[in-house]
Amino acid sequence: MFGLALRSLRHRAGGFLATFVSMVFGAAMVMAFASLLDTGMAAGVPAASRKSLVLMAVVVGGWGLIMVAFSVTSTLTLVVRQRASELALLKNVGATPMQIGRMIVGETSVVALVAGLVAIPPAALAGRGLLSLLTSTGRVADGVGYAFGSYALGIGLGVTFVAATAAAVITVRGSVRSRAAEAARSAASGGGRMSRKRAVAGVAFLLLGAGLAVTTATAMRGKGIDAMQTAGQTSIWTSIGFALLGPALVGRVTAAFARPLEKAGVPAYLTVNHVRHRSGQLASALMPVILFTGIATGTLYMQWIENAATTASGVVSTADQKTTETLNFTVIGMLVVFSAIMLINTLVAAMTYRRGEFARQRLVGLTPPQVLKAVAVEGVILTVLGVASGTVAGLFTIVPYSIARTGRALPDVGAGSYLGVVVIAAVLTLGTGLTAARRAIRTPAVEAVTR
Incomplete structure (x- = not known):
């Protein structure tokens, strides 16, 4: 073999x-x-x-x-x-x-x-x-x-x-x-059914994240920067949990919005049917969006909360605190690059594989713009679901750490960083998907079907 x-x-x-x-x-x-x-x-x-x-x-x-x-x-x-x-x-x-x-x-x-x-x-x-x-x-x-x-x-x-x-x-x-x-x-x-082991693993990671969140908000309260030891892991484990539950999330969201989407025209109708039957494949593309949004949001705002708490206390940042800040921003930078490559790889591979599917759609009467609109609707679904799940995962770090450091559930930090994360996630998902699909439909339909 x-x-x-x-x-x-x-x-x-x-x-x-x-x-x-x-x-x-x-x-x-x-x-x-x-x-x-x-x-x-x-x-x-x-x-x-x-x-x-x-x-x-x-x-x-x-x-x-x-x-x-x-x-x-x-x-x-x-x-x-x-x-x-x-x-x-x-x-x-x-x-x-x-x-x-x-x-x-x-x-x-x-x-x-x-x-x-x-x-x-x-x-x-x-x-x-x-x-x-x-x-x-x-x-x-x-x-x-x-x-x-x-x-x-x-x-x-x-x-x-x-x-x-x-x-x-x-x-x-x-x-x-x-x-x-x-x-x-x-x-x-399309093999969209999620295995029981994957579901159990996803729930286990969510429970682990929830446990760390409770520990951060209670046992680590008043412990200063040491609270990062538990808070920093929380968004990571929770993001992994949501990512593992991707097929179920895709299926549930599609079912909730199926009726209005099916009435929105042919591209949206095709997207709903594709998502229903290929939720397992789409979950692979959803995974990097969730990981990027959840870990980037949680880590970035955890550092902003720490900076604000240090400034409010009037204490000069120590060498360990500065090292931690550098480490956190390095994690975010690494995450941005790695998630981008992971997302681009997954979407390009998926769109290349769907060249025959796109060709068959064109042979039964769809125009190239309609095919691209269907891909765009699919990208919007993945972006919204990935950003929403990642945001929830990020809150598992943000809220407990804010309670531990400031006593408030919501930090007094602007939304600019979060909006930046959302924009990057949307551009990566939609831009990569549409670019790859546009390249896939360049091949003549008859030639693509016979490959």
């Missing part, structure tokens, strides 16, 4: 492009932050500088690992779902679930290995840039030399390979367990 995996990769390299890009960026990000450990552990580094470097590497790199795992799982799930008909055919000709699983895991392992090697040069440049940032902001002493060694390579390559392989195993379990006839029906319907 490993030989089959290599041949399959050779003939469907484009299908794994989104997964490969996610792995390259994820590996580069993990290596870049892991290189701060190489730098901090070198001889002659001052204790304060070593503390800042290790803290940045462990905290930001750790959350980066989670983002990498979700990104790879998201794109890989889309790839496997797009191959549902192929997997059903393999089962019909006698392939066992174990053989199909080994083939997909083998494909993913090869992609992960190549992606990790490709990521080394940009990781070294990014790590050097991180050190320059910490030096320019006074978090690391001048004269500390940059090192890119065993920590960066070992952690970066190891994490990428393990995360990718684990994501492949998780992704294929549900796909290969069903019988051949069931797999064929799932391929035809």
